[in-house]
Amino acid sequence: MEEIYCFAGNPLDRASERRRDAAWILSLLVDPAARILPLSDLRPLTRGSVSPVLDWQQVAPWRDRIEHGATLIFLGLDGERPYFAVDASGADSALARDGEPLDARTLAPLLPAGEAAILAEARSLIDWHARHRFCAQCGAPTRVASAGWVRRCPECKASHYPRSDPVTIMLAVRGERALLGRNKRRPGSRFSCLAGFMEPGETIEECVRREVHEESGVRVGRVRYLACQPWPFPSTLMMGFLCEGLTEEITVDPEELAEARWFEREELRAMVARAATGPDDPTQVSVPGPVAIAHQICRRWSYGLDSL
Numbered sequence: 001m002e003e004i005y006c007f008a009g010n011p012l013d014r015a016s017e018r019r020r021d022a023a024w025i026l027s028l029l030v031d032p033a034a035r036i037l038p039l040s041d042l043r044p045l046t047r048g049s050v051s052p053v054l055d056w057q058q059v060a061p062w063r064d065r066i067e068h069g070a071t072l073i074f075l076g077l078d079g080e081r082p083y084f085a086v087d088a089s090g091a092d093s094a095l096a097r098d099g100e101p102l103d104a105r106t107l108a109p110l111l112p113a114g115e116a117a118i119l120a121e122a123r124s125l126i127d128w129h130a131r132h133r134f135c136a137q138c139g140a141p142t143r144v145a146s147a148g149w150v151r152r153c154p155e156c157k158a159s160h161y162p163r164s165d166p167v168t169i170m171l172a173v174r175g176e177r178a179l180l181g182r183n184k185r186r187p188g189s190r191f192s193c194l195a196g197f198m199e200p201g202e203t204i205e206e207c208v209r210r211e212v213h214e215e216s217g218v219r220v221g222r223v224r225y226l227a228c229q230p231w232p233f234p235s236t237l238m239m240g241f242l243c244e245g246l247t248e249e250i251t252v253d254p255e256e257l258a259e260a261r262w263f264e265r266e267e268l269r270a271m272v273a274r275a276a277t278g279p280d281d282p283t284q285v286s287v288p289g290p291v292a293i294a295h296q297i298c299r300r301w302s303y304g305l306d307s308l
């Protein structure tokens with residue numbers, strides 16, 4: 001089995017074959033066992049300040065808001081218990097009573113693995129609805145259907161589905177060294193894997209080779225898939241790779257990177273170990289923390305758990 005990283009491992013049964021049945025969804029909404037996660041401006045409500053958890057609430061107090069058009073998502077079933085998410089942006093404070101909205105990126109590492117994945121599902125869907133209110137084909141306002149999993153156009157009858165944008169993220173390795181870049185938008189000494197969005201008409205391997213070459217000038221040969229991670233900011237699928245650096249000389253794309261550098265395996269291993277135990281020390285080079293797949297790719301290669 002593959003390794004499961006933050007935002008992956010969703011335990012819910014999405015019941016995708018049944019969720020287009022509006023009567024069934026309505027029966028789930030009135031089930032007293034049903035739970036709903038309100039998100040206010042894409043931030044989930046939470047309970048507990050020391051170790052916050054998602055504030056799963058009863059549906060009843062939210063029913064009026066749902067009937068007045070708040071975006072509602074059927075997330076899935078855990079056994080018999082249905083789970084929903086609702087866009088609670090602008091809800092009055094009585095509804096949001098003891099829940100404190102928290103940024104999903106801050107919260108995710110503190111949640112049990114499956115909960116972070118459910119949060120990713122809810123956040124990506126609610127964000128997609130907020131940004132896709134009009135038909136991409138004819139411009140008419142669209143309506144939510146299939147319990148939040150489709151938007152339909154009443155004018156031209158087009159159906160629009162929520163999407164995930166594929167991103168490749170990779171560690172180019174050459175013998176005992178690996179290539180990392182430092183983003184120009186991020187000050188300090190944080191390095192990470194190179195990454196970029198896939199473009200239409202290219203394979204995953206071609207995307208890996210193009211991105212590494214564009215950003216660093218390094219040519220890439222073999223490409224090996226490692227693992228992937230949903231990343232709900234707003235809705236990408238991070239697909240992680242090791243790839244073979246064929247050339248050594250670095251020419252950074254100044255639009256993307258402030259710097260790129262080859263790191264020895266031992267040095268990278270030390271960076272991974274530091275990132276796993278605490279916040280960045282600005283006097284030392286660093287990699288992202290364990291929530292990010294970049295960390296996991298660096299860990300797997302630098303500890304010799306994976307090779308090309």
Ligand SMILES: [Zn+2]
Nearest residue numbers: 135138153156
């Ligand atoms: Zn249309």
